[in-house]
């Protein structure tokens with residue numbers, strides 16, 4: 320009996336406390352790259368919530384749903400089965416059992432995702448899924464998106480809001496696609512940010528208690544180091 324108690328308390332002394340980290344911000348600020356690296360370095364799970372909104376958008380487009388028709392989108396919102404893998408070293412996403420990780424990154428999905436993700440029934444469904452994934456991550460999790468700190472996980476242990484100038488963000492994004500037009504990338508990115516920030520239901524916003532990190536002049540390793548330090552401080556205080 321006493322051995323069990325001693326073993327349990329020894330484990331509590333050695334295992335780091337589980338932390339829930341919310342990382343939000345607009346497109347191209349470094350959320351995905353930072354979140355994956357931080358989670359991998361600290362042994363946490365990882366969830367890309369943008370991939371889930373992209374996945375439901377991809378399903379709508381494949382199933383003949385008019386994504387400009389909010390009623391049609393709302394009616395279909397419960398149909399696709401979306402499963403996210405939370406290993407930061409190999410994140411996965413399937414829709415109705417099919418690997419969706421490639422097709423969700425097409426230009427067509429990118430240009431439609433803001434309309435679909437503005438529909439309240441879509442947000443309710445995906446938010447519930449995100450909360451259940453976070454609750455199941457026993458060792459802690461880094462969840463990245465637009466409304467994680469404000470709506471999905473308002474009690475997160477640490478909230479980070481990443482920003483960067485539109486110029487830096489557009490340069491990063493267009494650097495990913497060979498031959499892409501920088502001006503057009505910047506215009507599309509600003510348009511998507513405006514749609515995501517302007518929607519009624521849980522818009523892109525910084526939570527009052529989030530730490531804002533401007534990544535414009537920082538390298539990715541510097542941003543990762545900054546967030547790792549913040550997470551370690553929170554863990555130590557738990």
Ligand SMILES: Nc1ncnc2c1ncn2[C@@H]1O[C@H](COP(=O)(O)OP(=O)(O)O)[C@@H](O)[C@H]1O
Nearest residue numbers: 346347348349350351352353491534537538539
């Ligand atoms: N601080 C940084 N400096 C330079 N490039 C960066 C930085 N952070 C991210 N990147 C690069 O910018 C691109 C977009 O980053 P990503 O993590 O996908 O952003 P987000 O998830 O916020 O849209 C990626 O190619 C990534 O490697």
Ligand SMILES: Nc1ccn([C@H]2C[C@H](O)[C@@H](COP(=O)(O)OP(=O)(O)O)O2)c(=O)n1
Nearest residue numbers: 346347368369370372432436464465466515
């Ligand atoms: N928590 C979230 C995450 C993403 N979304 C929506 C709004 C975004 O424009 C799209 C795509 O998100 P994603 O993070 O993949 O976007 P990036 O192109 O990586 O910046 O999904 C959202 O509404 N709420």
